[in-house]
Amino acid sequence: MLLLATADQNRLLSALPALERDHLAHYLEPVVLRSGDILCEAGTVPTHLYFPTSAVLSILHLMENGASSELVAVGNEGMVGISLLMGGEATGARTVVQAAGHSHRLRADLMRQALPHGGSATPLLLRYTQAFMVQMAQNTICNRYHKIDQQLCRWLLQSFDRVGSAEVAVTHSMLAAILGVRREGVSEAAARLQQAGAIGCRRGHLRILDRGLLESMACDCYRAVRAEFSRLLPPAAGSRCAGKEARSWQ
Template sequence: MNKNQISDNQILASISQDDYKMLFSHLEKVSLLSGQVIYQQHKVIEYVYFPLHSMISLVHNLSNQTTTEIALIGNEGFVGLSVFLGGNIASGDAIVQIPDSAMRLDVKIFEAEFKRGGSLQKILLLYTQARIIQVSQNVVCKCHHHIDNQFACWLLHAHDCVGSNELALTQKFIAQMLGVRRASVTQVAQKFQENGIIHYSRGHIRILNRLFLELSACECYTFVKSEFKRLLNFS
């Protein structure tokens, strides 16, 4: 496996060639299925995942059986942030929302490479800062911005994660991730479809006009994207 084969993940593509040579024999390409739970709350983490074209949600489960999304991760990042911060127990679930492939790495190999202090360590520390900014901005967004804006932001993040206009997503799922009623998402989706921004059919969303989608989003999307670019030079 050469470095070009994993260049679809921006973190792996950013490490030095020498550091990649130390990791390549340990990286395993795996297929992820829709709905697959790769981390389960309060369970030991065994692998970290670097999505290539898949999309993974980190969610917290509440005692009333509801769930809320904390972060959405695609090819700009990786799943397993807590591992190099000293924790190997998942604080929430990590669920595959859009299936495809990812590179998987055993946590022991990952920890050893991080502690070695090479390019991976530097990139992951910057990524952690960017992810904290994103999670913080999500809190602000959910408290202060209209559901229309949040829906547009979420679709833009999903589009960035997988690099495709075709998204296999249900309104029920999006409502769970945004922490709102399904009826609210249905109303927004209908409005966006009437305005030619998206086409929605059961379990499937097609983005028709990304520019209009960006105009419908609040400032949170461009702010988070600019922070990833500033810190990591990710597009």
């Protein structure tokens, strides 16, 4: 019954009433996800719904020239597999593991048995879908209209919140692919944030040094998404900050 022991690590699972959570536990499988693993390729039907607990998943749009851009990331505040819930089945984006960690997954063919109509799960997942779409739209606006420095601040704040730590493992090349910009642009933006004292950089890792400063340098997109999640979803039971620098998504 790993789900019951770690339910508060996923905001959606922890929001379910105990009886529904117990029912769902029989269908969920705990998995360990490795960074870079592809969970679903664009144009295919997902085999599972994923409910991350410590992993972070990235949903990427792929372009014909091989470039990519992150549409949205999902951590312990949500789930991946909305196309299955909405009946569309095939997804138009690639889902890849951005940060290694743990997750629970539900087989797509067992979804109707695990999430019966009439309970709390369906309206909860529909509200999450609304918040998910707001986040995707906000990220698209951010990547189109805001400076790289602001985009990087927004992405770092969201990542720090999801991993519950003041440090994330990410390279400048990975950030360039996520934001859809040149690697040189990411390196220059990271250097400016480091010079300002907001973050610290070492090979393959970025660490938050001054949360307040980082938030002041970010655009309104970060706060708008947090507000929408707070409006639509209950806070995760037992959630807590990992030190003064980090926050949970609530």
